[in-house]
Amino acid sequence: MKRSETHPGGIQGATKDAHPSVSGAVGKRLHSPDNAWGLNRRRFLVASVLTAISAPSLLCAGFEDLHWRFLTLDEARMLAVLCDVILPPDQDPGAAAAGVVQFIDRKLAGYHRGSQALYRRGLAALASSSQQLFQKPLVDLAAHERVALVARWEKNELPPEAWKAVGSGEFFSRFVDHVMQGYFGGPRHGGNRDAVSWRMLGLPQPPVRSRRPESPRRNQP
């Protein structure tokens, strides 16, 4: 099927990363839509409530133990804060808990490597903007300040001095698209941990019908 309008994203020319093996989430048993989160519901509920109201230290729990392929630890922490503004935790996990920062890092070292300079310069510009506007590092911003920063970023209303070497609008647009890919795309790329967004939408797991133990492969309505 063909669409009639330009699709966002689409990075030029980079050779795609070797695909990692399918995440363990894909192998879990079918859950009924009434209990779409399955076994991880309680863990996510707790994490969601905490992350909604508290410091990024919980958003980034364990980040210092992870192997980051491109991002620095500081950049990863900033991205955790930012992506949780784009897709915040509510009754379902937010982007950081879903592993979106890990997705972005993996893709910046892989298929989206053409965006490396954009992220490096853009995050530096955001750090600088945060200091100028709120006199605080980005990761220390209060919830309403984080939203305000992102809203201004989207509208290209951040202090221009920091943004001379990098396009605010271009970075925002690409970042939002990467968050969406990392949250709603398949878990194999490092995001959508435990298929959290697919469970949120009530999609049966495993995601491919023929791989569910109770389903015959043929013509199953």
Added chain:
Amino acid sequence: MSSSHVNAVVIGSGAGGGIVAKQLAQAGLSVVLLERGRWHSPSEERKDDLHNQRTFVLGPAYGPDVPKNPRALVNAQGVEEVVYADSWSYQNNAACVGGGTVSYGAMAWRFMEQDFRMKSLYGVPEGSTLDDWPITSAELEPFYDQAEYELGVAGDVSGDPFKAPRRRPLPMPPLPDDRETQIMKPAAQRLGWHPFYIPMLRNTVAYNGRPPCMRCRWCCGFACECDAKTGTHNTVIPQALATGLCELRTGCIVREIQLDTRGRGRGVEYFDGKNRRQLQTADLIVVAGGAIESARLLLNSKSRLFPTGLGNRFDWVGRNLQGHAYNGGLGLFEEETYDDLGPGGQIAVCDFNHGNPGLAGGGMLATEFIRLPYQFLNWRPADVPRWGPAFKSFVRQYFRRSIVVIGPSQEIPRFESRVEVDPKVRDFWGIPVARLSGVDHPHNLKLSQLATDKAELWLKEAGATRILRRQKTANSLSAGQHQAGTCRMGNDPKTSVVNKQGQLHDVPNVFVADASLHVTNGGFNPVLTIMALAYHVSAGITRNWKGGGLR
């Protein structure tokens, strides 16, 4: 890999090339089938919603290789940019054994009678090259039938009063109704329209030794894991290979077609899987690389006789590039509409393909293929923010409560919408790349309005509480997966590239057998028409073959 002389070299193993290879090999010709892509076996296929042929933010899974195959695009303002196959502006189809038929949605339409007679019916809109085909619907009917039965098409078109006459029904029934069909079919009937089950190149019962569809949500854009979806890769190409007369060479990109001293096709020069230059000579050559790549190849095949490209004496090679704009809408519902039963796209109406007051042509409207979560995000209403809690809530609320109606609007062809070869940009092998340019004929945008209006009506009747219109208003090139028109069939060599048999007017042993042939492109997915034409072109070749050459 032998390079000894063969009877036929076929370039491209998609919908057209695969069929030609089989027809010629079964008629006793020795055939080399060259394909620049590779095999995709069902068992190795990943269901990757970010890396497939419908969503390619991480590259198109079924080709071409992104960095090695750039193109150039000239936009409506005349600015040229280099584009790659992971962006929409590249106008990609696919590049692999089976071509687009490995990963398509598989709608298998016959064009209507009127689609072959657009000029006789509607006249020639100013600034267009609208014309009749040199072949009629009735002449193509036996080849449509051959494609439907040999490859296997399922559906039920008995409810479509607008279709061209056909000798017998489809060989396989449609799948049982999904939830969207249960809602949308009665709604269309209440409007006085004529909904029916879309014909699909997909097994709904065991056919040709392959199983029926398992109704997963990973169809359109993906290879079929259970091999129920039908393409040339799992039907005619294995049959061609089984004759022992056809050799398939993958990873081979053709650089040019060469002529002998008498001005007849002599063979093709290509780069093999190890990027070595090879020459394959043949008695006849069939070009089936798709409308963009076939035109590119002819234009790159320059000689003293044809200084601007093979068969291009009157500057019609690469012209009249067409595709389809897709227009329609998304309806939001209070009730659940999602039942996780693929492939979706079950029903259509052809009430608006022709006879629309004051308009030339139109297009079919159908329910859409099932949407994966990341694909659903494309349908955000303008008043829902692009991010934040309201956006997340919208997706959560409406992913299972939405239906899309959409369809291809038939384009009015323009001479200026075209494929050229770029003077500067080259691909990995040093071959000048395709350079695309062109904009819509103004009439196309009127058809976009019509289709969107009808889609809105349909969704409203079905009970949608809110409708998002998806109407093409921008003036831009359309080619993509439905690319067509660049080596037009015709009786007059001054206004066409090939004759009624798909034979280059100027070079009797070079043929074209893909959608480049299409004079116009109907208001339908073009693949079954490509297949019927491939059977038709092959029939002409085998009828005139006298072992070593054509009569």
